[in-house]
Amino acid sequence: MPGKVSPDELLAHVFGRTGTAAEDETVLQGPANGEDAAAIAFPGSDETLVVSSDPISLAASQVGTLGVPVACNDIAASGADPRWLTVVIMLPGEDAPLEEITRDLDVAARDVGASIVGGHSEYVDQLERPLLSLTAMGTAESFVPTGGAEPGDSVLVTKAAGIEGTAILATDFGDELAVDDAVCERAEAFVEEISVVPDARAIREHATAMHDPTEGGVLAGLLEIARASGVRLEVDRDSVPVREETRALCEAAGVDPLRIFGSGALLATVPGDAVADCLAALECAGFEGAKIGTVSAGEPELAVGGGSITDPVEDDLYPLWERADTEN
Template sequence: MPGKVHPDDLLDHVFARTGETDDSVRLGPATGEDAAAIDWPGGTLVVSSDPISLAASQVGTLGVHVGCNDVAASGADPRWLTTVLLLPESARSSDDSDDEGPGVLEQITHDLDTAARSVGATIVGGHSEYVDALERPVVSLTAMGATETVIPTGGASPGEKVILTKAAGIEGTAILAADFGAELDIENAVCERAETFLEEISVVPEARIVREYATAMHDPTEGGVIAASLELAKAADVDVELSREAIPVRPETAQLCEAAGVDPLRIFGSGALLATVPVDSVDACLEALADAGIEAAAIGTVSACDGDVPTLEVDSQRFTEPIEDDLYPLWAAADAEEVRSEGND
């Protein structure tokens, strides 16, 4: 099954195998943390790496924003990027062709450049090659930025409020429209609006505002708001309680999720920023976001851990273990149907 490695396996096989101890590492590999933080002469260097595999028309843009979001969610401004670009061998013909339209390499590098400029970052190096085993491009991007104050996922304290910028399921809504819209009982206009949500994936603008108030910030990705909130709770060893009614869900998201039978709080959530803020700073934080034209809402509360393990409670639902993103079963069902169709040909 695709998806993140289970936290127990990360603890056993990843976090415990990190080479030499280095006192300059302020924040290393840990459950839920978006990036590493390293002391250096200029303050603190924040570093994050992420792979992404999509169609050539999306992978460059989203690759930059996914990587830069993690740096921004840790309190830094993204400044430097390295990219490892792996292309399917089939793309070589399009890159060598004189036909009209961009080749795969041209499309991706154009989008990498445009997206990097949009967040004020510079691509400083990387690697590119063609790979026989690939069916679609893969971009692995490392983003770096500098800050004087690192804001970790695990910085939340009891009594603070949880806020969410924009809305739940922004990335997942665009995926639903693009991958399943034709099969769902949804108007074309709704799908067209939903696909434009990919243009809002960056959280760099709101992170620059929220970091002035937040004790913790986190970038919801796979598993959406629920997965990210549980990761925040575990990282800080606290309980988190959310009100489903308080969580912003756009009409397009609600319609597509209802048609697909999925929970808008459990689908890919890139494009929103999750944060914890002291009670006396909540209003100022929300007002600053509103002044910048960014929607946000207080959606829950942090409390002391009341049991053996940190817990997320969403109304009457309790979560203590990682969840699977609701889109994975849809993809699995679609793959199975494709195999059956091919078998019947």
């Protein structure tokens, strides 16, 4: 099954093999379970450099448009403003849409106020679709980790669950699903909402933890906060906002809206007395927001829907891509 390397494999083969990071006093946050960004101290400065890398490969349409916010969201969820990007573009043959990809990258970078400062491009005949890998960098006055949630905090989500996954369902599978064309057309426009840079900017001063739910959706993101923070998250599934378009496409595809790519939503934990201020700040910025749960002491787990999730959450879109590849 494709997807992220498991936490056990990361612990066994990755986290202990980081060169001189453990001895480098400028590394404030290095590789760790659930942490999508590194934090590096600027010598002689109060600012922190935040760095994150992310690939995007399975979305067949608008890969450049999706790639920039997918990378920059991890920077924003760490309390930083994205400023610089490097982009590696791997193309499946010389007829690949390089012009379209680079045009979309340029527009998306301008939208978040980031500069593309380098990268690499090449053709790889073995690929079936374009593969992008982006590194985003930015500066923060205060780094916000994934693992900062504390007992007594409240859990918030911005916008809604499955925004990126909904756009992918509409663009990659819309012709195959029994969903009204108008619904697919509205869902395709969700790609314009997957940046959480402004969401994070609105509430970061209050956040103890923030996280960008990507693969595995909102449920995976919540579990990653719980594991990184060493706490128990209790979430009311019915409180998680799910849009009409998402429900329609997910029902047609037989997938769970809380288990599909979730970029576009921002998960955050905040002190209980800061909830009202955060929701007001989000509304002022033009975004939906909802309190969906609480943080308590206990073994790391996600309590939701009357059950408990402790194992990594697999994304429901992967089997759809695998089936499409088999049929083709």
